[in-house]
Amino acid sequence: MADLLENLTDEELFLLVKESNRHAFTVLYDRYKKPMISYTVKKVGSAPAVDIVHDVFAKIWSHRDRIGQKEKLSWYLFHVLRNRIIDFIGKTKHNSVYLDTLDVDDMDRFDNSTDHKVRVELFLNEIESELARFNPNAMTIIKRHLQGYKNQEIAEELNLTEKTIRNEKSKILKFLKSRYTGYLLISLLIS
Incomplete structure (x- = not known):
């Protein structure tokens, strides 16, 4: 069995x-x-x-x-x-x-097996498909936010207004937090 x-x-x-x-x-x-x-x-x-x-x-x-x-x-x-x-x-x-x-980065050391890496990849793919519900820049906005970029810096990179970035980021984070565990999501998106 x-x-x-x-x-x-x-x-x-x-x-x-x-x-x-x-x-x-x-x-x-x-x-x-x-x-x-x-x-x-x-x-x-x-x-x-x-x-x-x-x-x-x-x-x-x-x-x-x-x-x-x-x-x-x-x-x-x-x-x-x-x-x-x-x-x-x-x-x-x-x-x-x-x-x-x-640290949230400790998740990377939690399990370094091939199986874990495959799971991480699948999870990232799932998050990316969830972010497809938003505008095409959603993944970039969230990654840059988690990397410490200011709204103005993200806006300049994406050629958008700071207010647009702030609003999009707020909607995306609210949605992701409702679907996934916050610390784990952050550790995955930063990597």
């Missing part, structure tokens, strides 16, 4: 998890446990890392029937893990030191 499940995508496995399939849950756990623990160790040290990752998976299992799937499961897991790390850090004395280390 486990061999058959190994060949399923994360999303297919998660559908089985939502149906209370413990074998599918174990496959997902085995697939993500190591990189999640490795990431967590870098943020809070080795002592609490395993417990934090176990807490994430316990939360996933206990809320499996209520979890929607707007984004890819790997992104969802990272988001839950990041929130759990922040909760943990908030309860420690040295929270400001640790909070400074939680």
Whole structure:
């Protein structure tokens, strides 16, 4: 049974998890446990890392029937893990030191496997197709915004008014935030 499940995508496995399939849950756990623990160790040290990752998976299992799937499961897991790390850090004395280390760029180091790179590429393609709903400059506007360009600089590059850039950017960001996890979206668009 486990061999058959190994060949399923994360999303297919998660559908089985939502149906209370413990074998599918174990496959997902085995697939993500190591990189999640490795990431967590870098943020809070080795002592609490395993417990934090176990807490994430316990939360996933206990809320499996209520979890929607707007984004890819790997992104969802990272988001839950990041929130759990922040909760943990908030309860420690040295929270400001640790909070400074939680960069959105860390998602790139979360999993460097070929599978992860393919998922990132698919996610970027999905975002680009979502941005096709807007004007042809939407992707450029968002990328430049996230790279720190000012509205005036973007306007000059695209030969548009600053007000147009501001309005377009606002509409696009509002739409993307409603569809995707903000931190993950930003880390992908910057790269």
